Amino acid sequence: MNNRPHYILLPANPVFIVVTLIAAFLLNLLPWGQWYGVPDFVALALVFWSIHQPRKVGIGVAFFMGLLMDVHDATLLGQHALAYTLLSYFAIMIHRRVLWFPMGTQALHILPLLMLAQVVQLVVRLLVSGRFPGWMYFLESVTSAALWPVATMMLLAPQRRAIDRDETRPI
Template identity: 30%
Template sequence: MLSVISYPVFAISILIALVLSISPFPLGWFEFRPEWLGLLVFYWTFRAPAQFGILLAWCLGLMLDVLEATALGVNAVAMAMIAFLVLTIHQRLRMFPIPQQCAMVFLLLGINQMLVHFIKQMLGADDAGFSYLWPAITSAIIWPLLCVLLDGLNRKLG
């Protein structure tokens, strides 16, 4: 959809997503925080598949592992998986209207959250239930706003 991407918009959006991923959130609302970096990996892989790929997503996930002080590789594998899945369907995804794109965001980020939850369970975390899927739901709700904002910035500066 976008032929040229703006690298400053790319860099700043990733930096903001990393900051939002570790920013303090009210305790009762913490589990509803969107998966910011996952959204940006989805967006940039969807909009610029030639420039943004699995290796860059893996590196960003590794940065998130360091920032969150989790086991190295947990988020890296999850972000690489998001990039891989988006790369496999990005041409079909371009034809989807926004509500279907929101459903795909929920599906792929839900898979991401399940993978991270599974790995953390294997490492000894004691979270129970399906509350780990809330970030996928809130990310799907935010998707249209993120697309409009980043598409507009990318057109102006790209």
């Protein structure tokens, strides 16, 4: 039997969604991007919002964020955009299923999506340059999936607070 408390979440504030996507983009701008295993914060934020708010954050937002990442990384224009668009599409496809599972199982559902995005980027990179970055390249997806529970707790925290607190009301 599941004894976890179920919260009735407040609606997600669109300003908060935009701020988190900007914060994820700024985290990707930091100079640690060349290290192996550093998560793709934009991909993680896009998957989170595509699962939790598929009507507010969808394929168009993913495409725009991908173009921003392409310009930042000075890669082939459309490499990240294609990967993030597919990532968002598949996240929206499974969003109802994923939310039924506990956090660890959700992370296991997110891992193949993040791997798919990396494989798409790798295929585009191989077609253009022919250079394989090595198998450690895929460590990024594993660390991003490992951060899923932390990201979920942080990004859902503003929605869990009550509008008017009342100690006698349990919700």
